[in-house]
Amino acid sequence: MLTGQVLWLLLVLLAGFSTTAQARSYDDVIASGYLDIAVYREFPPYSFMDSDGPAGIDIEIGKLIAADLKLEPRWFWLTADENLEDDLRNAIWKGQILDPEKKKADLMLRVPYDRKFSYAVDGYGLPKNELVHMFAPYQRESWALARNLEKTGDVRNLAIFRYEKVAVEIDSLPDFFLGSTLGGRLRDNLVHVLDVYAGLEQLEAGTLGAVAGMRGQLQWGLSRLAGQYDLSADGLQAMSLRAWDIGMAVKSDYRQFSYAVEAIVEKRIADGSITAIFQQYQLSYEQPSIYAD
Amino acid sequence: MKSLSLSGGLLASAITLAISLPLGMSAQANVTDKDILNDQETVDDVVSYGIGPRGQRYSPLKKLNTKTVKKMHPAWAFSFGGEKQRGQESQPLVKDGVMYVTASYSRIYAVDTVTGEELWQYEARLPDGIMPCCDVINRGAALYEDLVIFGTLDAKLVALDSKTGKVRWRKTMGSYKAGYSSTAAPMIVKGMVVTGVSGGEFGVVGKVEARDAKTGKLIWTRPTVEGHMGYLNGEENGITGGAANQTWTGDLWKTGGAATWLGGTYDPDTDLIFMGTGNPSPWNSHLRPGDNLYSSSRLAIDPDTGKIVWHFQTTPHDGWDFDGVNEVIAFDYKEKGKTVKAAATADRNGYFYVLDRTDGKFIRGFPFISNITWAKGLDENGRPIINEASLPGNPADSEDGSKGTTVFSVPSFLGGKNWMPMAYSQKTELFYVPSNEWGMDIWNEPVSYKKGAAYLGSGFTIKPIFDHIGSLKAINPKTGEIEWEFKNDAPLWGGVLATAGNLVFFGNPEGYLLGLNAKTGEVEYKFNTGSGIVGSPITWEQDGEQYLSVVSGWGGAVPLWGGEVAKKIKNLNQGGTVWTFKLPKS
Incomplete structure (x- = not known):
């Protein structure tokens, strides 16, 4: 898909950003003992606060991933902005405008997994989302x-x-x-x-x-x-996008971390742990399209 | 976080002054309604945003003039400090030797106007997770009695004691969780503090509110979308526009937008408040057939009752994001021996309008930027004649997943002129308009997501039309002629000041404070402040010397949009400094 020129530019951009990056590498995360996970604020049944604290499907999935990595999950509550590009910027690669420390999350959940979106280009033909890596679909919505x-x-x-x-x-x-x-x-x-x-x-x-x-x-x-x-879904057949996959995102220079998380997600889908989480919240579970047939 | 400090130097001089003044007279007099009404004529202070209620930004001072201005030099510079920089769009105020200036992240400072020493500072405590649109700017404060009043990013109106910086009252203008915010300078009208509110998305409805300036108690509120009830002293006071669903379909009027995010001006002659309104919601215009009143309009409001006296809609059924918030400036001119009570406004949509300010009737209108595509012109009532060929496509047509056609539209959604206030010189009888020449490609974006859900967005890319983008224009409101133009590489984003010294002052993103000859546009003065200027300059006289101040600190909405505009601004550094200049006596 990418032309040599664009790929070269991408590498230059990545090199430039990695010098100022504060998101953490796989080794840093494991050594720290905790995992910063971005989830949407007040967004039931996926992530919200109930009387016992953080709750929801994404909270449970985040706990599962952290536990498998032997890490303590920490929640980065994200207020939804106008679109996904903004949310990825706020949570993953730049930090929020009002936060002088520009704190970022190691992992963001509930990120649609769509190759057309991941490789979308802007009005100049340059990649729009080159600073994030989107991976590990875990649900079809x-x-x-x-x-x-x-x-x-x-x-x-x-x-x-x-x-x-x-x-x-x-x-x-x-x-x-x-x-x-x-x-x-x-x-x-x-x-x-x-x-x-x-x-x-x-x-x-x-x-x-x-x-x-x-x-x-x-x-x-x-x-x-x-x-x-x-x-x-009766009556909605004519909608352009009737169903889509939900996955995760990390900053694009921390792929090693994404591979570790991806392996956990695949295992937990296969062993029924994810299905059980959905049942806990009275939801039917539909596997992402890559698991179909 | 709030920190207070009182400079020893000022304390000493205050004591000296107190001794030399007759008993019972204080060194810092209270700001009265009369002071505000006369702000333009009284050269020793600047007690209102716009330098007078009409917002003409004109000073009768002429010690600084085309001959002397070259000798002007910096007297002091004051840094806002901290790591919180970003855009500084503020206009300072000056009263009795104290400057009150707001900064990014809802901060305000009191500074000694002679020494530049800080007297106190107040920093609003902003809640976690607030998401203001665009940038964390603030445009200025209002002074009344012994209070300094300003709006914060979490949509609070805060009144501070002007001597100590301590909070005297604090009121909520809207819930930040619902999307409300505040960045505009409040204005004082007849003892009331009058404000609009920011928040163009999330179904927020615009409103104008008047509060008792001394206590903050709400007097009236006027929603800006047809169908919503207004209130006066807690009682129902008539539905805006008479009834719902005249120019909206379904229930969309309930979440119609039309935010009053830039505040307004006041004309004492006609006793009217002029307030502009933002674009309608939702952004997809194909879902809301009709004019969608009173979005993208100018409203004239009776300050005593909060009722709308007249309206003028610059962009009916806005589908280009042409907010109609830009300032309405009252001015008089002579024609055939008669005085015309006019008002002028330069819209985001690229047209300059001259209206009869007594009734809102259209007198004339003309483009102030080149190559406008979205309209073919204005009809005899000032309504745009839409160019159907340049309308953005219906996103519903992208249901098949294709990008759809790309339309190039001029001006871009950041407008022929954005928030930055123009000036009117009573001497040259010209308006000095900070404008930008740029267009945008718009298309429908079928692959788009929002909060975990599939979505249909619209994509856009801003593109310059010429080598330059910024353009300060001297416009004759009687003829529509552009008398001269100053071209600037980067987009202009700061306000303008005109003086009787035949000078026009403004700053550019490249960091220069510029002083131009008001008649010819020639550069008479130039000084680089070290960061881009997006604030509005003021001038005043103290101890027989003419001072001039401008806030420097690059930011605002422009850096948020990339594309070819980014090439012109990518090397500009952030900052946060008040620069004060003066002409030495000898």
């Missing part, structure tokens, strides 16, 4: 609709949302999709919410026909509601 069947009946396509309201997280892909599909005819029935849980509250209150969002979040949210709701 997808879009879904949680329906109140009393309102939507047996209509499985989107036409029902000309009559019933559907909640979407503001500025999310379901927001874009449902706002523009069918010539924009669902637009007046979109209810914009700050997260899917605000939508599920309204679903429970009986004001909505459905909530659109990530299957993992909807499953976890529905498991805490009293009523019976339907969860499926």
Whole structure:
């Protein structure tokens, strides 16, 4: 994929950055006895604080990796920025703008694993994400609709949302999709919410026909509601990206560390430990696409 | 973190002064409403952002003039210190021998104007994990009575005792967790402190608020998006725009954007507050058909009631990120023997507008940058005639996973003119506009992710159009003619000051404080401050000498965007210093 010229530039860039790098090498991490893991702040069921402290699927997976490396996990709580590139910058290769020490994490979880994204180029044809290495997919995530069947009946396509309201997280892909599909005819029935849980509250209150969002979040949210709701991807077939893999990231000059983590993740997927973590949070587990067939 | 120190030297001089003054008179007089209204005429102080409520940034001082300015030299320099540098977009204030100047990371300093010695400093304690957009800048403070008032990155309004730097009151303008922030200088109108609020993303709705300046108690609040209720003294005070869903579809008005992130100006003649509003939300304009009022607009607000008296929308249905926040400057001009009560504003979208400030009617408008692509011109009401061929594509068309077509659009989303305030000279009757000549490639980005989820973003790359990007222009508001232009390699990002000494002062990212001949644009003065200038200069007179100050410290939004612009700025160093100059007596 990379031309010789671009690769050369990449190496120059990496050489330049490694002199100022404060992210840690494999040897430094192992010697220190701890592992700094970046997870999203207030992002259930993946990473959040409950009454007993840090909780969630990514917290459990982080603990598992740290334990296998005989390290103590430390949490680098990341406030989501406008997009993944920003998050990678804040957590992995540069540090946050307001932190004068520019502290970085050794490992970031919940990073989509997509070769098209990893090798994307900017407007000049230069690699956009050359400072991070994305690896170790551990889950497949997808879009879904949680329906109140009393309102939507047996209509499985989107036409029902000309009559019933559907909640979407503001500025999310379901927001874009449902706002523009069918010539924009669902637009007046979109209810914009700050997260899917605000939508599920309204679903429970009986004001909505459905909530659109990530299957993992909807499953976890529905498991805490009293009523019976339907969860499926019916009607979302025309979305460009219906499912995607979730993996991890390290700073690109610490590949040795990523190989060690990757081996652990593969082993833990194979022995069922990851599946058990998802079950613990009432989620079904779907393996990443590289494990398919 | 807050640290206080009182200089021995100042204490001694304060005692001396106290002895020499009649009983009951203090060395540091309180700032009154009258002082603020007369700020432009009183040359011994600068008590407001914009040097007077209209924000003309014009000083009648002329000791510094085209003949004498070459002799101007630095009197002192004051460093903000610490590791916290980044962009310094502040305009200092001066009252009774004390300068009040804000710095990056929500810091403020009181400095002796003669010696440059620090009197006190206050550093806001910012919560962990706050994520301000763009840069950690602050643009300045307001003075009222014995208070210094400024906004912080976590959207708090803080009033400090001007003598000690101790907190007198502190109010929350919005939740930083919801995306609110504050970087603009507050303004004082009729004993009230009037503020806007930052936060263009995350579904924040813009608002203008007025508080009792002495206590911080909220008097009125006016949301800037159609459909939201305003309040006066805790009572409902009318829905902005009358009702929801006139120019928005569905429930999008609830999260409509239109942030008032640059604050405003006030015109005592018409008794109106002028406030600009940011772009509408969400960014994808294809999801929100309609004009989306009052996004990307200028609002005139009655300070007594908080009601919108008129509005003028510069970019209806904004799909280019053309915030309409730029300052509205009131000025009078004579035409056919009659005085026209006008107001001028130079928009991000590349057009300069002259409005009737009594009713917001469009008088004239014209481009102040070259090669505008997004519009073919303005119609007789000042509404842009959109160039359909240059519209960014609908991201929904990228559903097949393709990048879609790339559109080259001028100006770039950073605008023909961004936040940096222009100046109006009452002597030359020209506006001095810090502008930038650049465009952007925009395309839809189908491979994009946000917080662990697939997303459709838009990609952009800013590109220069000419060899230079920055351009300071002397614009005649009566004819639309550009009388002269000063070209600058890097983008201009700092404010302008015009003086009766026929000089125009401003700084550039290369670090120079520049003094230009107001009539010809010739460089009469040049001094390098060691870091890029993105602040706004002021001038005042003390002990018979004319002083001039500007804050130096490169940063702001420009360094955050790479591409070909990066080539022009990559070697600029950060800083954080107030430079003060004066003309020696002899």
